[in-house]
Structure formats: C-alpha cells, structure tokens
Amino acid sequence: GQADIGVIGMGTMGANLALNIAEKGFKVAVQNRTPAKAFALKDDNPELADNILPAETLEDFVKSLNTPRRVIFMVPAGQPVDDEMDKIRPLLEDGDVMIDAGNADFNDTVRRAKTVEGTGLKFIGMGVSGGELGARHGPSIMVGGDKDTYPLVEPVLTKIAARFHDAPCVAWLGTDGAGHFVKTIHNGIEYADMQMIAEIYGVMRDGLKLEPAKMAAIFRDWNSRELSSYLIEITAVNLDETDPQTGKPMVEVIIDEAGQKGTGRWAVIEAQKLGVGATTLEAAVAARGLSSRREEREHAAGLYAGVEAGQSQFFADEAGFSELESALVTAKIIAYAQGYAAMAAASDENGWDLPLGTIAEIWRAGCIIRSHFLDDIAKAYDKGQKVVNILQAPDFVGRVAKGQSALRRVVAKAALAGIPVPALSAALAYFDDYRRARGTANLTQAQRDLFGAHTFRRFDADGAVHHKWPAV
Numbered sequence: 096g097q098a099d100i101g102v103i104g105m106g107t108m109g110a111n112l113a114l115n116i117a118e119k120g121f122k123v124a125v126q127n128r129t130p131a132k133a134f135a136l137k138d139d140n141p142e143l144a145d146n147i148l149p150a151e152t153l154e155d156f157v158k159s160l161n162t163p164r165r166v167i168f169m170v171p172a173g174q175p176v177d178d179e180m181d182k183i184r185p186l187l188e189d190g191d192v193m194i195d196a197g198n199a200d201f202n203d204t205v206r207r208a209k210t211v212e213g214t215g216l217k218f219i220g221m222g223v224s225g226g227e228l229g230a231r232h233g234p235s236i237m238v239g240g241d242k243d244t245y246p247l248v249e250p251v252l253t254k255i256a257a258r259f260h261d262a263p264c265v266a267w268l269g270t271d272g273a274g275h276f277v278k279t280i281h282n283g284i285e286y287a288d289m290q291m292i293a294e295i296y297g298v299m300r301d302g303l304k305l306e307p308a309k310m311a312a313i314f315r316d317w318n319s320r321e322l323s324s325y326l327i328e329i330t331a332v333n334l335d336e337t338d339p340q341t342g343k344p345m346v347e348v349i350i351d352e353a354g355q356k357g358t359g360r361w362a363v364i365e366a367q368k369l370g371v372g373a374t375t376l377e378a379a380v381a382a383r384g385l386s387s388r389r390e391e392r393e394h395a396a397g398l399y400a401g402v403e404a405g406q407s408q409f410f411a412d413e414a415g416f417s418e419l420e421s422a423l424v425t426a427k428i429i430a431y432a433q434g435y436a437a438m439a440a441a442s443d444e445n446g447w448d449l450p451l452g453t454i455a456e457i458w459r460a461g462c463i464i465r466s467h468f469l470d471d472i473a474k475a476y477d478k479g480q481k482v483v484n485i486l487q488a489p490d491f492v493g494r495v496a497k498g499q500s501a502l503r504r505v506v507a508k509a510a511l512a513g514i515p516v517p518a519l520s521a522a523l524a525y526f527d528d529y530r531r532a533r534g535t536a537n538l539t540q541a542q543r544d545l546f547g548a549h550t551f552r553r554f555d556a557d558g559a560v561h562h563k564w565p566a567v
C-alpha cells in the first residue's frame with residue numbers, strides 16, 4: 096500500500112477530515128458505502144487529487160494502506176461503528192489501528208476497546224470538535240486509547256489539528272474511553288454556553304425590547320473582552336443577519352425549537368452517575384427538551400395569560416449591559432467548573448488520570464467552545480498546584496467574588512419579570528450551595544432516619560447512629 100492513513104465514511108465530517116489530511120501532505124485512502132462519493136472527493140478536489148486514493152471496495156481500501164494500517168471511521172455513532180469494525184477486522188493484521196472519530200458514547204468506546212484487547216489489533220476513540228470547518232481546516236482532537244498506540248497516529252493528528260499559536264490542539268488524554276468522555280463533556284459545556292447566551296438574548300428581547308441588530312452590536316462588543324469566544328462571535332453574526340425572503344431579522348423567522356443529537360444529554364447523565372451535579376449543563380439540556388414542546392407551551396401561555404409578572408427592572412444602558420456581561424462571565428465560570436468537576440470524577444472512577452490543564456489547552460482553538468477563557472483555565476492548571484475545583488483556583492475566586500453580585504441581580508430581576516433563565520439560575524444556586532459550609536442535608540438525614548432507619552452521623556461522635564424518633 097501507499098496511503099498513510101484511511102478514512103471510512105464520506106459524510107460531511109469524513110470528507111472534510113480526508114481533505115484536511117490530504118492538504119497536509121499525507122496520502123489518504125477513502126472509502127464509502129456508496130463508492131461514488133469517495134471517487135467524487137478526488138474529482139472535486141483536483142489540487143489535492145494526488146493525495147486522495149479512493150477505493151471501490153473495503154478490500155481495495157485495506158490493500159491501499161501502508162502498514163501498520165491506520166483506519167479512521169467517520170460514520171454515525173452507534174451501530175454503524177460496530178458494523179464497520181466487524182467488516183474490516185478480518186481484513187486487518189497485527190498492529191493495525193482502528194480509530195473511531197465520531198461522537199461516540201464513551202461507554203461504547205470502552206466496550207469496543209475491550210473487544211480488541213489481546214487480538215493484536217489496536218483501537219483508538221477520539222473526539223473531534225469544530226464542525227465541518229474544523230474538520231476541514233483544523234479541529235480540536237481528544238484522543239483515548241493505549242498510550243503506546245498514540246504515536247502511530249500522532250504525526251497525522253498533529254498536522255491536521257487546529258493550532259493555538261504554535262501548539263497543535265490534540266493530545267492523548269487517557270486509555271479507552273477518555274477521549275470520547277472528554278468530547279462528551281465538551282458538548283455538555285457547549286450546550287450550557289449556548290443556553291446561557293440564549294437566556295441573555297431573552298432578557299434583551301423580552302426585558303429590554305432591543306432589536307436584534309442592537310443585540311448583535313452588544314455581543315460584538317463583549318467579544319473584545321472576557322467573553323471573547325467563537326460562540327459569542329457567531330451569536331453576533333446570527334443576530335445581525337436579515338432574512339432575504341421577508342426582510343426581517345433572521346432569528347425572528349426561526350422556530351424556537353432546539354434540536355439535539357444526544358451528546359449534551361450524555362454529559363449530564365454521566366455527571367449524575369458520578370455524583371457530580373452538572374446542574375447548569377442539565378438546565379441547558381432540559382431547556383432544549385422543553386423548547387421542542389412548542390404546542391404545549393403555547394397552550395400553557397394561554398392558560399397563564401392573566402398571571403402578572405413584575406415590571407422589568409432591566410435597563411438598556413451601559414451599566415445595564417455591563418451587568419448582563421458580568422453575569423454571563425460569572426455563570427460561565429460556574430458551568431465550566433461543573434464540567435471540569437465531572438471530568439475529575441470520571442478520571443478517578445476510570446483510572447484515566449485526565450490531564451485537565453491539557454484539555455483546556457487543546458480546547459483553546461478548533462473546537463466549538465474555543466475562547467480566551469479556556470486559556471485562563473489552562474493557566475490555572477499550569478501553576479503546578481492541584482486545582483480541587485475551578486471555583487477554588489485563586490484567579491477564578493477573585494473573578495467570581497467580583498461577578499457574583501451581577502449574576503445575582505440578573506437572576507433576581509429575571510425572576511421578578513417572569514423571564515426564564517434556567518441555566519443562569521442553576522449556576523447561581525450551585526455557587527451559593529458550593530460556598531455554604533453548613534448545608535441543610537442534616538434535615539434530609541433526619542427524615543431518612545425517621546422513615547427508614549437509614550442512620551446519620553453526629554458532629555460530636557464517630558460512627559453512624561439511629562435515633563428513636565416519636566411515632567408519626
């Protein structure tokens with residue numbers, strides 16, 4: 096064979112990844128269930144044609160690869176990955192590497208890694224973020240698998256990944272499902288980021304009655320400071336766009352029902368399993384779910400039409416905008432702290448030893464949540480000291496202490512005006528709970544002991560005890 100690496104699946108992501116690989120000077124074999132698509136990739140990209148080797152059959156594809164063979168699957172997550180693996184395995188030899196680059200459930204990746212163990216074949220599960228453009232020009236790549244398998248794919252991945260200054264946004268993060276787990280949390284954070292931006296948009300629309308073009312200007316302004324990020328940048332573009340058909344702002348002709356493919360939900364489910372409440376992420380997933388029940392919401396709006404919320408106390412002036420900005424920054428720190436806490440817990444649970452600082456580093460470019468802020472997180476982990484939680488890292492303590500009052504005011508004003516801000520509220524509630532040395536679980540324990548003799552522990556003695564409560 097003569098190809099350095101192969102890609103199976105010529106959907107948008109697979110085709111763009113293959114072009115990226117070809118452009119970086121590697122020869123890439125390409126294959127697709129309908130072979131015409133693989134040949135079309137070569138024909139449609141004459142400048143890269145020398146590096147694109149389309150194959151008619153899986154056998155031809157395998158033959159065209161250098162050994163050890165490196166095969167990237169870019170097919171829909173779930174059964175299609177297992178199907179492709181089953182088809183190709185008999186054609187591969189000892190030392191060959193299968194790489195699942197889709198948005199896999201990390202539990203599947205752990206399972207697939209096990210099925211390959213001891214067979215001589217190798218398996219890598221890697222998260223690829225950055226959408227279509229990222230795949231084409233430089234995604235952020237989160238790799239999981241055996242540490243000694245990584246060098247087999249590292250030269251290609253390092254070349255095709257996004258760059259933050261000179262550093263490629265790719266790293267080996269841990270064994271088996273580590274890469275896909277981190278990608279899942281990335282998506283959960285992506286949901287939270289997007290939801291919090293949408294909530295601020297809701298305040299601007301319903302509380303301040305601003306026109307989208309004005310909102311766009313505000314988001315553009317924010318993009319020059321702490322919030323500077325891809326998602327804020329695209330928000331300004333979204334809000335500035337005019338619908339060519341009606342001449343209305345584009346956002347106003349778009350139905351308010353959010354889609355979701357499941358990765359954000361996985362992040363929340365996994366966090367729950369680990370006993371880490373990623374409540375801001377959870378609020379974002381729940382908000383997408385409720386958004387899709389539009390008819391039901393419209394009916395409820397009618398039922399409660401007479402219910403008076405208070406007057407909006409939001410102000411459309413510099414101080415008012417700056418309060419919203421500060422609230423969003425603060426809630427964002429809290430959301431990331433939750434995502435990071437889930438990764439820290441998963442790392443312990445799965446024995447991954449996830450490099451949390453490195454994860455922030457490879458998220459600084461290429462991926463959907465790329466931002467200046469991630470550089471701050473990278474720096475917080477870079478200082479050599481152990482970071483128990485982002486909310487305890489010195490730089491962030493100062494920022495949250497300063498920003499919390501703005502978050503508090505925005506959440507309170509939104510509540511009074513009847514404007515839902517579920518993710519911002521969740522962030523605030525979590526923060527207040529997190530920094531409360533003495534909580535209220537003592538009462539929960541008392542109740543559990545009363546109705547189920549579940550026992551509790553006392554401040555003034557060791558061990559679990561049961562109290563004889565009065566009969567009810």
Ligand code: 6PG
Pocket residue numbers: 198223224225226282285354355356357358359462463
């Ligand atoms: C990325 C994204 C991507 C995801 C889309 C859509 O990192 O490039 O996370 O992987 O598929 O953002 O996700 P939803 O359809 O669930 O919104």
